[in-house]
Amino acid sequence: MSQQPTRRVLIVDDEPAVREMLTVALEMAGFEVREADSAQTALAEVTARIPDLMLVDWMMPNVSGLELCRRLRRNQDTAEIPLILLTARGEEDAKITGLDVADDYITKPFSPRELVARLKAILRRTTPKGVEEPVEFDGLRLDPVGQRVSSHGQMLTLSPIEYRLLQLFMTHPERAFSRGQLLDRVWGGDVYVEERTVDVHIRRLRKALGVRHENLIETVRGTGYRFAPIAVKSSAVVAG
Amino acid sequence: MSQQPTRRVLIVDDEPAVREMLTVALEMAGFEVREADSAQTALAEVTARIPDLMLVDWMMPNVSGLELCRRLRRNQDTAEIPLILLTARGEEDAKITGLDVADDYITKPFSPRELVARLKAILRRTTPKGVEEPVEFDGLRLDPVGQRVSSHGQMLTLSPIEYRLLQLFMTHPERAFSRGQLLDRVWGGDVYVEERTVDVHIRRLRKALGVRHENLIETVRGTGYRFAPIAVKSSAVVAG
DNA sequence: TGACATTGTCACGATTTTGTAATAAAGGTG
DNA sequence: CACCTTTATTACAAAATCGTGACAATGTCA
The missing domain is CATH 3.40.50.2300 (Response regulator)
Structure with a gap:
């Protein structure tokens, strides 16, 4: 890193x-x-x-x-x-x-x-306009300036690709990215890598995030992945 | 596919x-x-x-x-x-x-x-990706950016085809599509699939939408289907 | 140089998704 | 109503997609 x-x-x-x-x-x-x-x-x-x-x-x-x-x-x-x-x-x-x-x-x-x-x-x-500001969701914090990521204060060790992946996700919450888009924006548009490789890196990132946050990265079947901080997982029915 | x-x-x-x-x-x-x-x-x-x-x-x-x-x-x-x-x-x-x-x-x-x-x-x-705004009708919301669909805040799980079908419908409300047109625009014009298959997917989509919204997709007999958000259903007048 | 980290690909298994055929319903018509 | 069409449902098997562990190639650093 x-x-x-x-x-x-x-x-x-x-x-x-x-x-x-x-x-x-x-x-x-x-x-x-x-x-x-x-x-x-x-x-x-x-x-x-x-x-x-x-x-x-x-x-x-x-x-x-x-x-x-x-x-x-x-x-x-x-x-x-x-x-x-x-x-x-x-x-x-x-x-x-x-x-x-x-x-x-x-x-x-x-x-x-x-x-x-x-x-x-x-x-x-x-730069002060946003891009370099730390982002945080549910205890998962990414600091672009120091290029550090912490989970509830606990420092995480991410590889360069994992870091860039997470940064892209956290700066675009709720947005679904196709594997192709991820290759473009994380790897750079001039490298030719199998799209399936993205899956592997997603897997590694999830693993690195730990059980506490791995589910923040959702799979969008047929497309790619999405960072979803708003946990709407278990349908918490609040009456209708 | x-x-x-x-x-x-x-x-x-x-x-x-x-x-x-x-x-x-x-x-x-x-x-x-x-x-x-x-x-x-x-x-x-x-x-x-x-x-x-x-x-x-x-x-x-x-x-x-x-x-x-x-x-x-x-x-x-x-x-x-x-x-x-x-x-x-x-x-x-x-x-x-x-x-x-x-x-x-x-x-x-x-x-x-x-x-x-x-x-x-x-x-x-x-390939340019146009600016995509969320569409919503009667609590049924489709967000093209996040590729998500929710019904009154409740997240729905749709398969890729179901999602594309719904997106086509919601971006063209009140318009009747023939099965052939649906195959062209949702499946892509170069696949050979039975027209009857569309029926099955419509069925699956309706089911996924739940009782609350399944009737938004109307059958146009002899033609195909239509997304009709404006509930002008005749018959049964809802008792006040 | 040797230990270690990173990265790109594969391959296999577990799940989902999808296309079709078969059968039940519903709609129209004379 | 009897009869013919068009849809709705269901059940199934094939195909597609994803998660994972393993491996080799390469890069990094002490």
Whole structure:
């Protein structure tokens, strides 16, 4: 289990050289970096795994960076992703248009140092909004910052996959996930694993949660699984 | 039994042997496959019936696979079709050019296993899941997100088919469906099942709904069934 | 390097779900 | 009512799905 809450950054730029530079700079700063060479690839990448922040080039063939941002904003799942636009010097008006959709913009050329600073600033101000808050249901507590899980105060030991599974579940209670969706969001969209493998990990997670909480993860027959904190199990009839 | 509606794949390659191999592999994986031996044929095929995904050979006489992809992208109706380019080893630069228009590319030779996996991954991430609101009639509530049904707060246990049947009904109240239509929309249009089987499932669904709601599903004699939330039952006037 | 943890797949058994056929009911009609 | 159609029910066997333990491959760390 990784100690640090590594933040994922997705770089969207059509120039390999620029991506390379950004990737190196950000990885040295401790970020997990993914790259996309077009808006289209970016959208696919985002769907596969939602990044904590995106760096988007303003000028790109086909779909412009701006257009990409707009599309992201329209989708519920991606609307909250902090966006930083990369613009070339002289495109000053981009500021005006760009800031409507982006959270910040950076003018090329820029120093990696400045970039990382801006990026961290954005993350600081945007993360408090929910995602990093601890979640708790019935004594089962998950702390995203420390990446820890405890059951009634008792620390649990989860493998990375188990942790991510539980995090996804606990941040989306009552929602049924298909095995495919789980593969996308927990494993990442670019790995090819048997869907049946999900079952095994669910089993391991349940086991790790212990008898007290294992039944929080319900099986949705024919589909997948669901985290159901609201115990409606035994039909407690309260008169009609 | 196809849990999901069968996905249609269109293979575009000028070599019969390759098409044959791909077809066999994909059909075994449960896809519905069509073939086209040229870009022209492919365009015609696409017009006839839009596939869920296309496998396009990079090197083809006359119009290249890339050009085909571009044309598809230009057309509103076909722009959204996920495309996978097949490239021969060594055409690495295809990645760069190709990814602008294609969603993924696969280098020959490849294992059928990998192909199917990649294909499923693409379909997973490109299939949009619409915003789904819960539906409720007279205490009978269906939640598409959690894939749950409750009757006056009491959770019901439905099999996959029962759930899909009810979902179809509740999202189309007052509409009469023939058995054939139900088979198409609940079972998926490509399975051969006796129409009488629908009756049995209706029976099971009614039973699952319990006495309180079983009569919401009406029999339309000579046609099929209908979900009628507005209880306009004639006959027995409920004594006050 | 060796012990240990993690992960992806299988295979087998226990349950559920599903498709059909057979039989009972109900609806319509002259 | 007698007769023919269309549905409702029931019973069963085949098929699909899930839970689990085992195993091999790989990664991690002291």
